[in-house]
Amino acid sequence: MNVPKSPLTLDVFFPERTLIAPLTTMDVTHRIFEGEFRLDTVTGNSLAIAGKMPLICSNNVATLEILDFFRLSGLEPARNLYTYQDQEEAIEYAKQFIAKGWKVLYSYPPPPALGSGHGLVVPIALYSYLNDKASIDDLVDEEDLPPHVFVGADDLDPVNNIFKERSVFIKACSNEVSGGGADVLYCPDLDARTCFPEWLSARSKGLSGVRVELALDIETSWCINVAIREEKSNYLGAAIQLFEEPARQEGSRIDPDKAPSEETVRIALGIAERGRSLGFRGIAGFDIGEDRSGKPFVFDLNFRFVSSTGQVLLHEWATERVKARVSESWGCFVPGPLAPALDRILEYAQKGLFVPTRLYEGTDLSDGRSLITGFIVADSPREIAIIGQKIQNALGEMLEKEQVVDL
DSSP states (O other): OOOOOOOGGGGTSSSSSEOOOOOOOHHTTTTTTTTTHHHHHGGGGGTTOOOOOOEEEGGSSSSSSHHHHHHHOOOOOOSSEEESSHHHHHHHHHHHHHHTOOOESSSSSOOOOOOSSSSSSSOOOHHHHHGGGGGHHSOGGGGGGSSSSEEEEOOOGGGGTTTTSOOOEEEEEEEEEEOTHHHHHHHSSSSGGHHHHHHHHTTTTEEEEEEEOOOOEEEEEEEEEEEEEEEEEEEEEEEEEEEETEEEEEEEEBBBTBOOHHHHHHHHHHHHHHHHHHHHEEEHHHEEETTTTEEEEEEEEEEETTTTTTHHHHHHHHHHHTTTEEEEEEEEEEESSSSHHHHHHHHHTTSEEEEHHHHHHHOTTSSSSEEEEEEEESSSSHHHHHHHHHHHHGGGGGOOOGOOOOO
């Protein structure tokens, strides 16, 4: 297999003496992570794209079998790897780097032991502000937002009277970490809003209010990935967001025949520049939809790595090496050890049809499930579906259909 170019890695976008330390805590991520094992799985998101940057990650995302599988897939795992057994060891690694003048790059705010500003690429206060849904009005021009009304937490009674006869999204605004639609409630009609008080009660911590947003007829929803650097912001690429239901994303697709408009990319880079002017440095993903006339509307801002970041960075390399065009995310849980499952799908990885982005050995967890995530490469979504079915068939009894991961 002739590979035309090397995969794009994160070290291209960050200055020397920057390390990736995606360790976090359940206190920080309780809204989006349903179990502590997710604290470890998230540390594997950068393994295939770290390049020369040091990466602090869980032992469970970097076993010998996992590292070998990445290499057999044509990917070189992080070259400077620091694996930990527990959070105390991870914190100690990070502290040692910070003491030597390094800066920590993270996806979700790290444990308090690492501080809130010194030693971090992005101070916690800035991260919280940029990712609060209430801040979107400060960062996006009014004409680029869907019709919406902000209602303060001190009096939420008006919520039922806003866009009364229309479908809406109700978004909880807070400085708490969010993602994956966890803070978004879709209400197709007024009756659906009856569950709003109960839904909001689980999201009261740090709540400043809610954003009631008119549901628009969107043809394509994009996640626009950008790199925000010291000197400027760069457009990295875009993934089509695939939804199983409104506000519940199930995956991402990249298809060169379907690209965001120049206006959509311009808006994304404008938002990135506003973040840069405030001091943000890193990777961000902005959710921007285009209606049937092509008009862009900004729905959400994620000033952090997003689920499609690895796919966006690796797409061109992955498709060119097998002369394909389209990529689509794919993932599953498998009960028991990971290695036997990897053996069964190895041929698809070696042929370049499946590209891993995150693998997790979960045998030592209470439920004993391991995790495989990545993306499938082919010439069309139809061919991707066929390959996905073949991978599921290869896994056989090791895969239960309802266990496919919401990416």
